[in-house]
Every structure is written in C-alpha cells, then in structure tokens.
Amino acid sequence: MLGCAAVALVTPSAGAEVPGYQAKVDARLGSLKRGVAAGPFKSDWDSLRAGYRAPEWFRDAKLGIFIHWGVYSVPGFANEWYSRNMYVPGNTAYKHHVATYGPQSKFGYKDFIPLFKAEKFDPAAWVDLFAEAGARYVVPVAEHCDGFAMYNSDLTEWDAAQMGPKRDVLGQIATAARSRGLHFGLSSHRAEHWWWYYMGRTYDSDVKDPRYAGLYGPAAPMGLPADKPDHWPDGNQLQEWMPPSKAFLDDWTARTTELIDTYRPELIYFDWWTAAPMFQDRMRDTAAFYYNRSRGWGGQGIITYKASQMAEGSATFDMERGKTDALKLQPWQSDTSVSVHSWGYAKDDTYRTPQSLVSDLIDIVSKNGNLLLNVGPKSDGTIPDEVVTVLKGMGGWLKVNGEAIYGTRPFKFFGEGPTKSGQVRVGGQVEQSAIKGYTPADIRFTTKGNTVYALGLARPADGAVLIKTLYAGTPYLDAPIKSVELVEGGKIDWAQSPTGLKVTLPAARLADPYPYVLKIRTR
Structure with missing residues (x-):
C-alpha cells in the first residue's frame, strides 16, 4: 500500500492563490454552524429523517436533465474522466494525450482551459430544448472532479467566470431555467478531487508544479495498491483510501455552502466519494444547513445520493445507470445518459434511442421514481445533433402521452412482464440491463x-x-x-x-x- 512518504507531496491550500482565502473559508464555516443551529433540522440522522420529505413538485416532475459540461469537453476523448486518466501511464487517455498534445510536462490539463471558449453557449436555447424534451427540472454539474468550477466562486480562481468561457455558466443556466418555469438543481463532484490528479505526481508532469496547485491540488495518494491505479473499492472499502485533510474538508464544506447560498438550488446531487467515512459529519452538517436554508426560502431542498453517505429517509436515493426491480415506497431517482460511454461529450460516442429512454422513463415512474437524463455539450456550447434528436423524440411522445407520466403516483402494483431491471458492469461502467429492450x-x-x-x-x-x-x-x-x-x-x-x-x-x-x-x- 502507498503511504504519504511514497511520493514527495506538496499540498498547498486549494485556494491559496485567492486573496483572503482562509478568512473566506472560516466565514463560510461560521455561516454553516449558525445555519445548523437555527433549525428546525439538526445535524443528526434522526432529525434529518423526521423532517425530510421529497416535495410534491419533484414527485410530479418525473423527468430532469443532467448536464456534464466542462474543460473535459475540449479533448472530448473517451469520457469525462480524461482529466484524471491523461495522467495515468498505460491508460488509453494517457497514450492519446501524448500522441496528440505532447508530454504532460509540456501540455497539461490546464492548457485545455483557454481552448474552452463556449463561444456558442446559449443557456436560453438549451433550456428551450430541455423543455421541449418534456423535462421539468435541470441539474448542471457545478464542479466535476477535475477541480474547475463552472460558476463564479470566491474560493478559487480556477472557475468558468474567470477563465475559459469567462461566464458564470451555472448562474446563467439557473436564470434561464427559472425564467422558463423549470426547477433548478446542481451537482457537486468536488469530493473526489482530493486524489484525482495523484498519478500526475509520480513522474514529470505539470501536476507537480506548485503554480497550478489551485487546479491540481492536493493530488493526494489514494492509499491503494501502486500497481492498480484504476482499482476502485466498493462502499465497504472506502476507509482504505487515504483520508482527506481537515483543510480539504473545510474547503469542500465552504464550496458547498457557497453554492447553496449563491444559487439557491432546489436539488443537490452529491457524487459517490462523499460516502467515505471522513465525510459523514460533513454530510450531516451540510444536509441540516441546506434543509434549513431551503425552509427559509419557502421550500424543501432535495439531496440525492447514490452510495451510503446519507441515512435512509434523510434524502432521496439515486441509482446511477440502473433501476430497481421493485416499487419503492419513497420517491427515488435514476440517472443515466443519452450517450452510452461518457457523461461528458466524447467524439464517436454512441447514443441511446428515444424509444428506449421513454421505456426506461415509464419503468422508473411506475416504481415511484424520476429519471435524471444527462446530456454532454460540446466545448463550443452546442449540444450534439444526436442528443437533440433523442430529446425531441422523447418530447414528442410526452406531448401526446404525458398525462400518464406527469403528476401520477404508483399503482398498487408497478407492472407485469418478464424483463428485469438493475445494474450490470460493462467495461467499468454501470449500464442499464434494459437497454436490450x-x-x-x-x-x-x-x-x-x-x-x-x-x-x-x-x-x-x-x-x-x-x-x-x-x-x-x-x-x-x-x-x-x-x-x-x-x-x-x-x-x-x-x-x-x-x-x-x-x-x-x-x-x-x-x-x-x-x-x-x-x-x-x-x-
């Protein structure tokens, strides 16, 4: 197993380049503490379970749009994990990167940012398309594991408002969605950033340059076998990973509260590594803070989660690229993508058919669930033609048959027939077994x-x-x-x-x- 001494590790604060960074983090942590104390939700599972209910708008909506868009859309190779995999020797993304752009010491992930211009990004046109598809809520990724925030942040200079598009992408999508009558949520994948770029520290790459610590840091060792850099433990093995520092956890907490207070999302999706044991206290605090804030805005915030980071009943369970084979008593969500191999845009990807996705939507809704359907725009801000075709096809069906979907509730029995749903592993990805029809x-x-x-x-x-x-x-x-x-x-x-x-x-x-x-x- 790797230890901290295995590599010369420099981990300056993620926002060290930001003037007054530590004071801003401390202010956010203080705000969190006061927000939790204000109640009615407290930072314990009993309180969270007792007070949490998925709001009726969510139960009525049935279909949402997930958006994976970021710097990774510039190379558009394989999948949205390019930012990590391009630093993993032997990985196909590593080989592609060296052959296409040169060694990682000369051209790193940071060098894609000036190429991420988003010159055709039109949030109103996006939302019009989503509404035409029949979606009732929109959930863009606020920050993926790559560490580049797609919003205007006070805690980092590495964000879309100051670099690349030089626009508050998240804020503009929020405004467009709300003006169209759609509900707005967001997702955070920041937790994985602790170890995301670690392999780039094991040889000559720009990850080791302290000038770029705001993007690449901490790039910490995972604590996993050195000969298996792509080994991912299941939920019961997360304690084997090198636990993040208090400074990183504070930064994660501050960024999360910043998103909540700035954009007032009606839904927050937390990615899987927040299930690691060291996040448990933070998740309870964050949930209490967010639910209390939402009550102050006159609503009930929704947290969706896909691992074990939340106690059952304290939030809404999500199944990534999978579905349940039973009617669930509590509302839940399935998230999948129009594209089969990647969540972000990738050249030469394959795409689902609108008919298969309508069938999955029906299956999910019959079991008391919602479908959060992902799209991956290109780096210029256009949505691939294949995705547009699928969304319009689904929307056409829903215009005729939507009365059987929107605002419905489960029957006493979800259905009948031989086809089973669930999750299967295909090439490291979780894919829906029902794709076959x-x-x-x-x-x-x-x-x-x-x-x-x-x-x-x-x-x-x-x-x-x-x-x-x-x-x-x-x-x-x-x-x-x-x-x-x-x-x-x-x-x-x-x-x-x-x-x-x-x-x-x-x-x-x-x-x-x-x-x-x-x-x-x-x-």
Missing part, C-alpha cells in the same frame, strides 16, 4: 385520480394485449372497468375476463416503435 408482455402502471394507466413497453405484432393483473375481480381495482381508451387515439376493442384485460390495438398503430398508453377508468 422490452417485450410486448411488459406492462407498467401509473395512476392519477380515478384513472389507471397501463403503459405497454412494446407493441405486439398482432395487436393482441393481455394485461393479467387487471383480470375480472382483481383486488388491485376498486370497481369493474368502465372504459378503456388508447391515449394516442384510435379505436380499440377490450374486454375484462377472468384471465385478464384483453385489448386489441389498432392495426395502423402497430408499427410505431414507441410504447403505447391505455387510459382505464372504473367510474
């Missing part, structure tokens, strides 16, 4: 008032549908079925029998690759 026997349910919606995830070739759950006398309905309609239009025949609800779809609609929706009334 659903069968005509896969049906999902949602409800609104006295209406039950049955959503067929694939259309049968002969048009014959049998919904076994809704057989005559089923305990899942309060009364016999009175009417069945196809939401997209077209005459259908139906009958409720002891074996199920039998429906015949119009022959003219059977070639449609999108799911269909049946509107079922019992009174």
Whole structure:
C-alpha cells in the first residue's frame, strides 16, 4: 500500500492563490454552524429523517436533465474522466494525450482551459430544448472532479467566470431555467478531487508544479495498491483510501455552502466519494444547513445520493445507470445518459434511442421514481445533433402521452412482464440491463385520480394485449372497468375476463416503435 512518504507531496491550500482565502473559508464555516443551529433540522440522522420529505413538485416532475459540461469537453476523448486518466501511464487517455498534445510536462490539463471558449453557449436555447424534451427540472454539474468550477466562486480562481468561457455558466443556466418555469438543481463532484490528479505526481508532469496547485491540488495518494491505479473499492472499502485533510474538508464544506447560498438550488446531487467515512459529519452538517436554508426560502431542498453517505429517509436515493426491480415506497431517482460511454461529450460516442429512454422513463415512474437524463455539450456550447434528436423524440411522445407520466403516483402494483431491471458492469461502467429492450408482455402502471394507466413497453405484432393483473375481480381495482381508451387515439376493442384485460390495438398503430398508453377508468 502507498503511504504519504511514497511520493514527495506538496499540498498547498486549494485556494491559496485567492486573496483572503482562509478568512473566506472560516466565514463560510461560521455561516454553516449558525445555519445548523437555527433549525428546525439538526445535524443528526434522526432529525434529518423526521423532517425530510421529497416535495410534491419533484414527485410530479418525473423527468430532469443532467448536464456534464466542462474543460473535459475540449479533448472530448473517451469520457469525462480524461482529466484524471491523461495522467495515468498505460491508460488509453494517457497514450492519446501524448500522441496528440505532447508530454504532460509540456501540455497539461490546464492548457485545455483557454481552448474552452463556449463561444456558442446559449443557456436560453438549451433550456428551450430541455423543455421541449418534456423535462421539468435541470441539474448542471457545478464542479466535476477535475477541480474547475463552472460558476463564479470566491474560493478559487480556477472557475468558468474567470477563465475559459469567462461566464458564470451555472448562474446563467439557473436564470434561464427559472425564467422558463423549470426547477433548478446542481451537482457537486468536488469530493473526489482530493486524489484525482495523484498519478500526475509520480513522474514529470505539470501536476507537480506548485503554480497550478489551485487546479491540481492536493493530488493526494489514494492509499491503494501502486500497481492498480484504476482499482476502485466498493462502499465497504472506502476507509482504505487515504483520508482527506481537515483543510480539504473545510474547503469542500465552504464550496458547498457557497453554492447553496449563491444559487439557491432546489436539488443537490452529491457524487459517490462523499460516502467515505471522513465525510459523514460533513454530510450531516451540510444536509441540516441546506434543509434549513431551503425552509427559509419557502421550500424543501432535495439531496440525492447514490452510495451510503446519507441515512435512509434523510434524502432521496439515486441509482446511477440502473433501476430497481421493485416499487419503492419513497420517491427515488435514476440517472443515466443519452450517450452510452461518457457523461461528458466524447467524439464517436454512441447514443441511446428515444424509444428506449421513454421505456426506461415509464419503468422508473411506475416504481415511484424520476429519471435524471444527462446530456454532454460540446466545448463550443452546442449540444450534439444526436442528443437533440433523442430529446425531441422523447418530447414528442410526452406531448401526446404525458398525462400518464406527469403528476401520477404508483399503482398498487408497478407492472407485469418478464424483463428485469438493475445494474450490470460493462467495461467499468454501470449500464442499464434494459437497454436490450422490452417485450410486448411488459406492462407498467401509473395512476392519477380515478384513472389507471397501463403503459405497454412494446407493441405486439398482432395487436393482441393481455394485461393479467387487471383480470375480472382483481383486488388491485376498486370497481369493474368502465372504459378503456388508447391515449394516442384510435379505436380499440377490450374486454375484462377472468384471465385478464384483453385489448386489441389498432392495426395502423402497430408499427410505431414507441410504447403505447391505455387510459382505464372504473367510474
């Protein structure tokens, strides 16, 4: 195992170049302490669990847009981990970087920043597209693991307002979203920055230059086997990693409170390394502070998390590129990307189809979840044509069938059919097992008032549908079925029998690759 003495490690404060940095951090920590003390939420799991409820807007919204956009979009190679992988000898990104840009001692990640011009970035146009796609909330990444903040920060000079685009990207997206009536959230991946650039310290690279410590530092040893720099422990092994210093934790806390107070997000997504044991106290403090602040603004802030950093019931659970196979009693979220191999823009990536994503949205909503769908814009601020096509395709379906999605609640049983959901490992990425598609026997349910919606995830070739759950006398309905309609239009025949609800779809609609929706009334 590596120790601190294995490499000459220089770890100046992350914001050392900022005048009055320590005083600003101290002021933020003091504000946090006062915000927690003000209540009603306290910094303990019982208090957080007792007071937290996902707000109704979130339960009604169902679809949000995640945005991974940063300096990593300039090389646009492989995935958004380029900033780290370009410093890992043997990694394909390392080889690509040397071949394309030269050695890391001459051209480092910092040298991409002047090329990150965002000259075509139009936040209003972005939000118009997201609204056309049917999204009801927007969650840009405020800071990825690379350490370059996409907002105007008082705690670092390495941000988009002072370098690269020279615009407060996060703030401009927030303004555009709110003016369009969409809810605004943000995500923080700052925690991983503690060890992100460590491999760049093991040979001659610009990571070792103290002039760039504000971007690359601390670049600390991970405490992992030296011969396995890409080994990632599971949630039970995070204690094996080299714990971050108090200075780094203070910086993380200060940056988080800065984001909360400056941008007033309605949702915050915390990435996985905040599940490391040394963040536990910080997560409780941050949650209490954020929830109290949100109450002061007249709302309930949402924290979404995907590991073990929050106690169950104190925030909203998120599954990355995965879904549950069961109806969950509490609202939850799944996040995935339109692009298959990367969250940020990458040349020659492959993309999901709008039909497959609509099917996943239906499956998630039927189980009391929301879908946070990611897009990765190019470095100039344009969204790839492939992504635009997918978003517009989804939006077209939702314009017709959205009544079965928005504002709905789970039925007594989420659905029926053979296809299972979950998470599988593919090349180091977590991918949805349902990408391969659903069968005509896969049906999902949602409800609104006295209406039950049955959503067929694939259309049968002969048009014959049998919904076994809704057989005559089923305990899942309060009364016999009175009417069945196809939401997209077209005459259908139906009958409720002891074996199920039998429906015949119009022959003219059977070639449609999108799911269909049946509107079922019992009174």
